[in-house]
Amino acid sequence: MRKNYWKKLLVSMTLVASMLIGVAGCGGDTTGDATPTQGATSGETTNDKKDDTAKKDPVKVDPVNVFGDYYVTTDNITLTYWHYEDQGMADRMCEAFMELYPNITVENKVISDMSTDLSAAAAAGTFPDVFEGTDSDTALANMYWADITEYWNADPENKNLMPTIDEYGIGMFDTSVRFAAPMRYWPSAIFIDRNVIETLNLDMPRTDWTWEEMIQLIKDATQYDPDMQYFGLGYYNRLDSLYGIAAVSKDVRQIKGEFGFNGEDFDLQYWAIGEQQFSDLKLAGYVAPQQSTQEMEDWTGDWDTWFGATGRVAVFSEGFWTYQNLWGVEGYQEQYGLDIVPYVTPNVIDEKEHNVISTMYMGGVSTSCKYPLEAYLLLKFMGWGIDGWKVRNEIYADTTITNDSGTPLKNAQMPVPLTLDETVWAGYKALFPQDEDRKPYWDDYFASITRPVPYGWYNIAGYWNFCDQYFNSIGIHDLVDNGTAKAADYTEEATRQANYYHADAMITYFGPSGYNVLSDAELAKYQAVVDSFLN
Amino acid sequence: MSKKEKKQKKPKIKVGKLEKREARAGYFFTLPWVIGVVAFLLVPLCQSFKFMWYNIRITPNGMIFNPVGIGNFANIWHEDPEFPQQIVTYIWQTCLEVPIIIVFALMIAIMLNGKIKMRAFFRLIFFLPVIIVSGPVMNMLVSEGAATIPSMNVQSIVAAFDVFFPTSVANSIGEMFSNMIMTLWYSGVQILIFLSALQKVDPALYEAAKIDGGSGWECFWKITLPTMKPMILLNAVYTVIFLSSNEQNVLITMIESAMFSGTKEKGYGYASAMAWMYALVITLIVGLFALMLGSKKDVYDKKAKKFKKLQKKEERIKKRVIRRGERHAKKVARNKHKYTTYDGSGDY
Numbered sequence: 050m051r052k053n054y055w056k057k058l059l060v061s062m063t064l065v066a067s068m069l070i071g072v073a074g075c076g077g078d079t080t081g082d083a084t085p086t087q088g089a090t091s092g093e094t095t096n097d098k099k100d101d102t103a104k105k106d107p108v109k110v111d112p113v114n115v116f117g118d119y120y121v122t123t124d125n126i127t128l129t130y131w132h133y134e135d136q137g138m139a140d141r142m143c144e145a146f147m148e149l150y151p152n153i154t155v156e157n158k159v160i161s162d163m164s165t166d167l168s169a170a171a172a173a174g175t176f177p178d179v180f181e182g183t184d185s186d187t188a189l190a191n192m193y194w195a196d197i198t199e200y201w202n203a204d205p206e207n208k209n210l211m212p213t214i215d216e217y218g219i220g221m222f223d224t225s226v227r228f229a230a231p232m233r234y235w236p237s238a239i240f241i242d243r244n245v246i247e248t249l250n251l252d253m254p255r256t257d258w259t260w261e262e263m264i265q266l267i268k269d270a271t272q273y274d275p276d277m278q279y280f281g282l283g284y285y286n287r288l289d290s291l292y293g294i295a296a297v298s299k300d301v302r303q304i305k306g307e308f309g310f311n312g313e314d315f316d317l318q319y320w321a322i323g324e325q326q327f328s329d330l331k332l333a334g335y336v337a338p339q340q341s342t343q344e345m346e347d348w349t350g351d352w353d354t355w356f357g358a359t360g361r362v363a364v365f366s367e368g369f370w371t372y373q374n375l376w377g378v379e380g381y382q383e384q385y386g387l388d389i390v391p392y393v394t395p396n397v398i399d400e401k402e403h404n405v406i407s408t409m410y411m412g413g414v415s416t417s418c419k420y421p422l423e424a425y426l427l428l429k430f431m432g433w434g435i436d437g438w439k440v441r442n443e444i445y446a447d448t449t450i451t452n453d454s455g456t457p458l459k460n461a462q463m464p465v466p467l468t469l470d471e472t473v474w475a476g477y478k479a480l481f482p483q484d485e486d487r488k489p490y491w492d493d494y495f496a497s498i499t500r501p502v503p504y505g506w507y508n509i510a511g512y513w514n515f516c517d518q519y520f521n522s523i524g525i526h527d528l529v530d531n532g533t534a535k536a537a538d539y540t541e542e543a544t545r546q547a548n549y550y551h552a553d554a555m556i557t558y559f560g561p562s563g564y565n566v567l568s569d570a571e572l573a574k575y576q577a578v579v580d581s582f583l584n
Numbered sequence: 585m586s587k588k589e590k591k592q593k594k595p596k597i598k599v600g601k602l603e604k605r606e607a608r609a610g611y612f613f614t615l616p617w618v619i620g621v622v623a624f625l626l627v628p629l630c631q632s633f634k635f636m637w638y639n640i641r642i643t644p645n646g647m648i649f650n651p652v653g654i655g656n657f658a659n660i661w662h663e664d665p666e667f668p669q670q671i672v673t674y675i676w677q678t679c680l681e682v683p684i685i686i687v688f689a690l691m692i693a694i695m696l697n698g699k700i701k702m703r704a705f706f707r708l709i710f711f712l713p714v715i716i717v718s719g720p721v722m723n724m725l726v727s728e729g730a731a732t733i734p735s736m737n738v739q740s741i742v743a744a745f746d747v748f749f750p751t752s753v754a755n756s757i758g759e760m761f762s763n764m765i766m767t768l769w770y771s772g773v774q775i776l777i778f779l780s781a782l783q784k785v786d787p788a789l790y791e792a793a794k795i796d797g798g799s800g801w802e803c804f805w806k807i808t809l810p811t812m813k814p815m816i817l818l819n820a821v822y823t824v825i826f827l828s829s830n831e832q833n834v835l836i837t838m839i840e841s842a843m844f845s846g847t848k849e850k851g852y853g854y855a856s857a858m859a860w861m862y863a864l865v866i867t868l869i870v871g872l873f874a875l876m877l878g879s880k881k882d883v884y885d886k887k888a889k890k891f892k893k894l895q896k897k898e899e900r901i902k903k904r905v906i907r908r909g910e911r912h913a914k915k916v917a918r919n920k921h922k923y924t925t926y927d928g929s930g931d932y
Contacts (some may be wrong), residue, residue, distance in 0.1 A: 417644030
């Protein structure tokens with residue numbers, strides 16, 4: 050009995066000890082991670098922290114005038130930067146920034162999921178000073194982004210950015226305040242496989258082609274072949290998104306975003322035409338099957354084949370990164386018998402200069418940051434700044450610099466510069482094919498992408514709520530794509546819903562319960578939209 | 585003697601040293617759980633109860649609480665059709681899967697308890713899935729289709745059940761068949777619990793039953809199953825909780841995604857309301873199983889109780905007869921000499 054007692058006691062003590070060690074371990078980790086981050090978030094100077102001063106010798110610098118009357122702090126500070134960049138690239142960029150401002154330490158982290166990571170950080174009091182996001186609704190609804198208008202306006206470098214950024218107020222969300230800035234930009238792109246065009250005895254289209262010419266090419270290039278069918282179009286980006294931006298002359302409607310958004314309200318009639326046209330192409334068999342589908346297996350005999358590697362598709366509606374990450378990788382095109390060149394997203398009307406729909410991550414300085422000027426400089430360096438892009442170009446040009454997967458950094462989600470600075474662009478263009486045969490295509494393409502318009506979720510308040518709770522919840526794309534409904538059937542109701550969600554979000558985000566930056570007239574205008582919808 | 589006196593005179597039993605030690609050991613064993621509850625559960629539990637009445641915005645500078653009353657519940661039921669649908673599916677699936685897991689675990693435990701070669705090895709094999717399903721490995725296996733039986737035509741099964749049951753029920757049954765392998769993989773811990781219970785059944789009972797000519801089948805129904813009944817309830821509760829909180833559960837994913845959703849309608853408040861509704865449903869299911877499998881007194885206890893009751897009744901009647909007799913005797917004594925006969929000779 051006595052022996053049993055001691056045995057029980059020993060087991061129970063061990064369990065308790067292991068539990069306590071676990072608890073203590075958790076506490077230790079939290080303290081270890083949180084202290085520097087919290088310090089950084091709150092913007093406390095590192096002079097107060099023994100650990101940080103031990104790591105980094107105190108640096109004495111003279112105040113640096115960055116622009117206007119703005120001087121960078123001389124304190125040793127730490128800024129935290131959360132992003133979607135390749136970790137290797139971000140580390141190098143942070144090092145370059147710290148060389149430029151020796152008294153500033155930058156800690157960076159890759160965001161795995163914006164909502165989850167940032168909500169958890171906000172709840173834990175470890176919010177980053179600077180971050181980029183893929184969903185502006187989340188950032189605005191929770192007031193993550195601080196007002197950076199004064200820095201933006203005072204910074205002369207911002208006068209030489211792509212014109213739509215200021216013209217359409219990208220990052221201002223239809224207010225007079227700049228909450229965010231475009232950080233990284235990937236324009237949509239149409240690519241053409243010249244080998245397919247040649248095999249099918251078709252003519253290459255002119256580079257300033259129109260929408261109708263593109264549709265005709267897609268139809269012409271869809272041909273039966275006993276070995277393997279040719280398809281006119283392979284898509285990642287749906288054509289309706291491209292059409293919605295390219296459809297209208299600015300004299301008719303100044304479209305600043307998806308679904309015919311002009312800065313005040315939506316008009317989905319332009320989207321509906323593109324949606325229906327795309328659906329008709331799919332139903333008529335002009336569009337190549339997607340990866341991991343039965344149709345793909347029937348076509349190629351392999352479930353996992355990607356249409357872009359078949360050599361049987363003429364036109365691709367792809368993300369810009371597809372070229373850099375796949376087709377641009379050395380030996381890839383030769384392996385699959387491809388000859389890919391970029392094309393401008395065609396305009397419906399034959400205008401030379403037009404907008405291009407784009408993926409555009411927005412970045413901002415957080416409302417909890419105590420060094421907003423320094424954080425703004427970091428934001429600019431990592432995003433659109435000339436200094437940052439010069440560093441980027443050097444890193445991208447050196448193909449020996451690779452990420453953890455062994456991929457050269459220029460083949461790992463390389464974005465497009467947002468500045469129009471010629472030095473930056475000269476370095477950037479040099480990263481693309483320079484042979485006489487292909488270079489003109491790239492030059493034409495780059496010349497055509499200077500008027501970006503971001504997808505809705507980057508720049509329109511309430512856009513994601515509309516998609517989540519109306520558009521996607523009833524599955525409009527699927528209904529139109531499989532022919533059970535016509536896009537035009539949804540135009541009126543979808544416009545009404547989109548306007549409501551936008552107006553409601555504007556009141557919530559920028560009204561008295563949010564940033565409180567709207568005038569009474571603006572509030573009344575949005576309230577009228579909400580009221581008319583609810584009644 | 586009054587009731588009070590009786591109570592006072594009740595002998596006080598002093599707790600022995602052994603009992604005290606055992607109690608201490610018991611407290612030590614439960615201490616990790618108590619610490620866990622106090623440190624990690626109690627505060628979030630109370631917080632989530634508070635949160636569900638608010639719309640919460642988590643800004644970098646702190647939380648903004650906007651009281652909405654039952655607004656979060658209304659939103660869930662009116663504007664988020666997926667959650668109620670998933671709750672219904674979850675109820676059906678749990679009610680179907682729990683009996684399957686329990687029966688399967690019991691069968692395997694009985695087999696593993698028998699005298700077979702490499703018994704320890706087989707016990708290990710059946711416990712291994714517990715380690716696998718508790719981590720992200722299971723998610724990878726499921727995504728590779730390892731949870732299904734490839735040759736099973738689930739669509740035909742759904743179509744067959746659709747004739748007799750509502751579509752939601754038929755779909756739940758179909759879902760269960762398509763995840764059959766995974767369901768069976770969830771039986772590891774239950775097998776272990778049954779096995780330990782089986783090993784505690786007194787072999788003398790089986791021996792006595794066999795001497796009386798009881799077959800294996802009869803022994804199972806009359807000895808094994810009644811002895812295992814508390815363990816069946818324990819395993820049923822464990823299985824419900826496991827199915828309700830594992831990574832494969834869609835509702836958990838929905839609550840988590842609502843919690844971290846940055847949209848103005850969702851967030852911590854909305855997710856808390858979801859979680860409390862879900863917790864209520866789980867409690868009801870656990871209650872249902874507890875009602876079905878909870879310990880009912882066995883037939884021998886019932887008979888013994890009935891017999892005792894009868895005995896008490898007989899005693900009461902006996903006492904009453906005695907009391908009546910005594911009363912009657914007293915009455916007779918009192919009336920003695922009171923009445924005389926006509927002839928004056930004496931008593932009646």
